[in-house]
Amino acid sequence: MNDRPVSGRAMGCVGSKVGEWLLWGAIIAVALGVLRWIDLPEMLRRYGGDIVHLAVQHLGLAALSGGLAILVGIPVGIILSRPSFAKISEPGARVLTIGSTIPSLAILALSMSWLGIGTPPAVFALWAVTLLPIVRNTMAGLRGVDPYLLEAGRGMGMTPMQLLVRVELPNAMYVLLAGVRTALAINVGTVPMAFLIGGGGLGELIFTGIDLNEPAMMLAGAIPTAGLAVLVDFSLGLIAYYLVPRGVNPLR
Amino acid sequence: MIKLERLTKIYETPVRKVVAADHIDMEVPTGEICVLLGPSGCGKTTTLKMVNRIVTPTGGRVLIDGQDTTDIPTVELRRKIGYVIQQIGLFPNMTVEENICVVPRLLGWDAAKARRRAAELLELTALDPATFLKRYPKELSGGQQQRVGVARALAADPPVMLMDEPFGAIDPINRAAIQDEFLKLQEKLHKTILFVSHDIDEAVKMGDKIAIFRAGRLEQIDSPDNVLAHPAQPFIADFVGADRTIKRLGLIRVADAMTSDAPVLSLGADPVLAQAMLHESGAAALVIVTPEGKPHGFMTAASSFGPGSTCGHASTPIAASVSVAADLRTAVSRMFENDVEWLSCVDDEGRHVGALEMRRIRHLLGRTYEAGGRA
Ligand SMILES: Nc1ncnc2c1ncn2[C@@H]1O[C@H](COP(=O)(O)OP(=O)(O)OP(=O)(O)O)[C@@H](O)[C@H]1O
Ligand SMILES: [Mg+2]
Numbered sequence: 001m002n003d004r005p006v007s008g009r010a011m012g013c014v015g016s017k018v019g020e021w022l023l024w025g026a027i028i029a030v031a032l033g034v035l036r037w038i039d040l041p042e043m044l045r046r047y048g049g050d051i052v053h054l055a056v057q058h059l060g061l062a063a064l065s066g067g068l069a070i071l072v073g074i075p076v077g078i079i080l081s082r083p084s085f086a087k088i089s090e091p092g093a094r095v096l097t098i099g100s101t102i103p104s105l106a107i108l109a110l111s112m113s114w115l116g117i118g119t120p121p122a123v124f125a126l127w128a129v130t131l132l133p134i135v136r137n138t139m140a141g142l143r144g145v146d147p148y149l150l151e152a153g154r155g156m157g158m159t160p161m162q163l164l165v166r167v168e169l170p171n172a173m174y175v176l177l178a179g180v181r182t183a184l185a186i187n188v189g190t191v192p193m194a195f196l197i198g199g200g201g202l203g204e205l206i207f208t209g210i211d212l213n214e215p216a217m218m219l220a221g222a223i224p225t226a227g228l229a230v231l232v233d234f235s236l237g238l239i240a241y242y243l244v245p246r247g248v249n250p251l252r
Numbered sequence: 253m254i255k256l257e258r259l260t261k262i263y264e265t266p267v268r269k270v271v272a273a274d275h276i277d278m279e280v281p282t283g284e285i286c287v288l289l290g291p292s293g294c295g296k297t298t299t300l301k302m303v304n305r306i307v308t309p310t311g312g313r314v315l316i317d318g319q320d321t322t323d324i325p326t327v328e329l330r331r332k333i334g335y336v337i338q339q340i341g342l343f344p345n346m347t348v349e350e351n352i353c354v355v356p357r358l359l360g361w362d363a364a365k366a367r368r369r370a371a372e373l374l375e376l377t378a379l380d381p382a383t384f385l386k387r388y389p390k391e392l393s394g395g396q397q398q399r400v401g402v403a404r405a406l407a408a409d410p411p412v413m414l415m416d417e418p419f420g421a422i423d424p425i426n427r428a429a430i431q432d433e434f435l436k437l438q439e440k441l442h443k444t445i446l447f448v449s450h451d452i453d454e455a456v457k458m459g460d461k462i463a464i465f466r467a468g469r470l471e472q473i474d475s476p477d478n479v480l481a482h483p484a485q486p487f488i489a490d491f492v493g494a495d496r497t498i499k500r501l502g503l504i505r506v507a508d509a510m511t512s513d514a515p516v517l518s519l520g521a522d523p524v525l526a527q528a529m530l531h532e533s534g535a536a537a538l539v540i541v542t543p544e545g546k547p548h549g550f551m552t553a554a555s556s557f558g559p560g561s562t563c564g565h566a567s568t569p570i571a572a573s574v575s576v577a578a579d580l581r582t583a584v585s586r587m588f589e590n591d592v593e594w595l596s597c598v599d600d601e602g603r604h605v606g607a608l609e610m611r612r613i614r615h616l617l618g619r620t621y622e623a624g625g626r627a
Contacts, residue, residue, distance in 0.1 A: 066472075069313030155306055155414075156355050156404075157331035170345035245345040247388035 027230065033224075038216055047220040050205060055224050058201035061119070061194055063230075065126030066187045070180060073131045077138025077176075078164070093139055100132040104190040110198040122199025130187040137179020141172030170245050177240040184236060188229045192221070254286075254303065254412060254444055255279040258312035261468075263299050272298040274468040275312065280461070282317075282411075283442035286473075287455040290465035296448045297338060299465070300414050303446060304333045305609040316412060330587040331355055334413040334443070335406035338420065340397050348374070348400050349385040355408040366407075373403040378433055395422040399430065406441075413445045419454070431457055452492050456480065456499055464488055477503050481620050497617055501580040505594070509580055509616055510597045512606035516541050519548060519564035526566070537607075540567040545603035547573055547596040573598045576605060582613060583608055 044051075080089045104125075111125035145168050153163045168175075195203030202221040209218025246252050256276050263270040269389055272295045273306040280286040301307040303314050314321045321329055323585045342351050346353040349370045356366040377399040389397055419427045419434075431454065438445070449455050455462045456476040463473040472484040480496040480503075483489035493499065515529050530538050530553050537550040540563045549567030557566035573596040574583045583595055586602050587610055594609040 146339075146341075147409070148337060148339040148341045149343060151306060152335070152337050152343070153354075154336065155304055155330055155333075155335035157327045157329075157358055159327055159355075162358070167343055169344075173345075247344045247346065247390060 014149075015131045021216055041221050043216045047205065047217060051202075051220055051224060054200065054221070057190055058203075058225070058228070061122060061126060061199055061201050062184075062188055062191050062232075065123045066130055066184050068123075069127050069130035069134055069183060069187070072127075072150065073134030073183070074132045074138050074176070076131075078136045078142065080135070081139045081142040093136065094147055096132050096139075100136065104129050104186070105193060105196075108190075108193055108197050117198035119199055121197055122194035125197070126187055126190055126194060129190050130183045133179050133183040133186065137182070138172070138176050141175030141179070142168055144175060145171045171248055173244045174240070174250070177236070177243060181233065181240065184232055185229065188225075188226045188232050192225055223224060253279060253282050253315075253317055254446060255315040255318075256299070256303075256312070256517075257307055257315065259299065259300060259302055259314060260311040261295070261307060261448075262310045267348055271468045273302065273309075276470050278463055278470060278473050280444055280446060282444050284460040285438065285445040285458055286461045286463055287459035288446060288448045288463050288465060289452065289455045289459075289491075290450065292450060293467040295468040296450075296465055297416055298468075300446055301415055302415055303412075303482070304330050304335060329472050331358055331408065332410050334408075334410040334414065334415075336401050336405045336413070336415040336418040338416040338448070340401045340421070342397055342404070344389050346388075347385065348387050348389070348392070351400060352404045352407050354404065355410075359408055361408075369407060370403075373406055374400075376437060377403045377405075379403075395426040395430065399420060399527055402430075402434065411444060413443045415445060416448045417450070418447070434458075453499070453502075456502060464491070475541055498581070498615060501584055501613075504575055504580045504616065505576070505580050506580065506583050506597050507576040507606075509583075509607035509613060510576065510608040511612065512597075514539070514607055516604065517563050518543065519562060521563045523551065523555070523561060523563050523566040526551045526555075526563050527553065537594065538611075539570070539604055539607065540564065541604050545601075547598065547604040570596050572596075573604075574608065575600075580613055584610075584613065 032193050079085060080092050085092075107129055107192060108122070108125045111121040111128070115121035149167055149171065153167045158166065162220060191199075191201050192203030194201050194207055195207055204224045205221025206225070207221075209215065209221060241249070241251055244251075256278050256551070259273055259276040260271075261273040263272055266613065274295075276299055278286070288299060290296055298307055303316075303321070304310045305321065342348075343354070346354075349367060352370040352373055353361075353363075356369055357363075361369075374381045374384055378432055379396060379399055384392070384396070384400075389400070392400065398419060398421060405413055405415070419430050431512075435458065447458055449458070456479075459476050461473055461528060462476050462479045464471045464479065466487060472479060472488055474482075474484075477500055479488070480492055480500045483492055483496070489496070515533060517526055518541060521540075521604040526538050526540075530551065537552050539550050540548045542548050547570045548564065549569045551563060551567050555566050555568065570585050571592050572590040574586050576597050576599055586595060587593070593611070594607050596604050597606040597608050599605050
């Protein structure tokens with residue numbers, strides 16, 4: 001009777017491992033194809049300095065906007081899901097859903113029209129794009145916690161804060177982190193566009209390469225960008241694996 | 253002692269007012285189990301939750317050991333009351349051990365002491381600590397989860413317990429086992445318990461008192477035997493069932509119903525003496541016992557015997573016996589199985605200590621109705 005869930009978990013683990021290897025295989029195959037098509041040493045010689053400089057800028061944009069979005073998004077999600085905010089949490093969630101259908105490019109444009117050109121509007125736009133899914137998933141995760149768990153916790157004499165930290169957040173963690181993962185994927189995918197409003201980053205190589213019809217230049221921006229996206233997603237998967245308590249973690 | 257005074261809860265729904273509890277007056281003496289019984293939606297859970305203020309009463313008050321619960325800070329009050337919710341509600345993010353340690357940790361016990369307590373409680377609820385302490389709730393069967401739920405409620409040794417259908421989600425065989433274990437535990441712990449059930453058999457088994465609810469009103473509060481023997485209303489008679497008198501059999505121990513003054517004779521005694529004793533006492537049968545005191549057989553006025561034989565030879569073997577610790581339900585069942593009018597009652601060592609006659613059982617159950625009053 002107790003063996004079934006355990007073996008089920010092991011199966012899930014094997015399944016996700018296979019999926020992961022397939023994914024990596026595909027990435028490597030694509031990378032090899034690309035490498036045969038371009039002259040890698042030549043590319044590095046011509047754009048190496050730019051790549052490093054712009055990648056640092058790129059990472060800075062992503063880290064700053066993403067970090068701020070997490071710092072603001074999770075608390076806002078928590079506050080909106082408190083019973084005292086029940087009145088505004090429903091319409092709030094609807095606004096957020098509509099908000100996340102606005103294309104990133106439009107948000108960049110809006111941000112530029114308001115804050116002008118440069119790094120601040122770029123960071124602000126990226127922050128806004130990243131914020132919405134985080135708030136939404138934090139709310140969804142907390143709202144998805146079984147009400148009987150809350151009653152049990154309250155009935156045992158937990159204060160609202162103890163209930164949040166010991167029961168609500170751990171049980172919402174899986175959904176919450178899935179939101180962070182999606183949000184950062186969107187963020188990293190949008191960072192190249194920040195160049196369009198003067199934010200810098202690897203987008204500079206990509207868009208200039210397109211404009212000048214220079215594939216090597218474009219790829220010098222695109223390959224690190226793609227690598228970065230994969231890296232961010234991978235590390236977040238790893239973090240989620242260890243941060244979500246074992247009892248509520250479908251992966252372990 | 254838990255005392256409810258004119259306790260009332262009215263839910264204001266958009267459609268209409270729901271009176272979930274209507275001026276409930278009752279008390280549970282210290283160390284007793286009171287079962288709240290009634291059909292679905294009659295207000296049992298609502299009444300229970302007003303005791304630990306999960307539900308705020310619309311009117312009336314709750315006193316625990318004479319103190320109005322509104323005078324105690326809510327969080328403090330709840331930590332002193334063990335609470336088992338209808339849906340079990342183990343925290344899935346915590347191990348069994350962490351679940352049990354929740355209230356002790358809230359009360360500031362040090363970790364080692366709380367862990368020792370968790371192991372001790374698992375033992376008490378018949379789960380092996382080595383196997384279960386580090387498991388997560390999803391790795392337990394329903395019955396095991398319910399045991400952990402009870403262990404968790406007992407963790408800080410609260411004097412008062414609220415249990416909402418704590419054994420609801422398990423099969424009848426396991427339920428009976430948990431009920432027995434819990435009653436044994438209660439003999440040691442003497443908690444004051446409000447216990448919700450919608451199962452009359454469970455109520456009769458677990459309750460020192462049964463409180464019967466209907467549509468938010470407390471209709472009768474009485475001992476299980478009185479509820480079964482004297483339902484205060486036709487609704488209660490219906491609810492406890494047409495076989496309610498048979499259910500009363502479960503409340504009486506063989507030891508309390510048997511006659512132990514009937515004479516017995518040993519294997520080697522003279523059958524003539526047996527006949528004389530039967531004649532004199534007017535009893536239907538006389539039990540013949542072995543030197544160890546175990547029932548060997550019986551003799552009636554019709555038993556025949558030759559000259560010089562002993563009671564051992566002249567007796568008929570005893571068809572069935574019953575333990576004095578069993579209840580009359582078991583005893584009657586055994587009589588029906590063996591088509592007999594009486595049973596030999598034996599103690600733990602198997603010694604004959606008395607006889608239980610069907611006539612006597614009928615009389616015992618019928619007496620309370622003849623008198624028209626209460627036993
Ligand atoms: N939060 C609520 N809002 C409105 N009505 C409620 C609420 N909680 C309970 N009720 C109503 O109060 C009545 C009593 O409910 P309660 O949960 O106490 O019943 P119960 O006796 O425990 O039933 P069950 O055996 O099904 O658990 C029901 O009619 C129910 O619909
Ligand atoms: Mg209920």
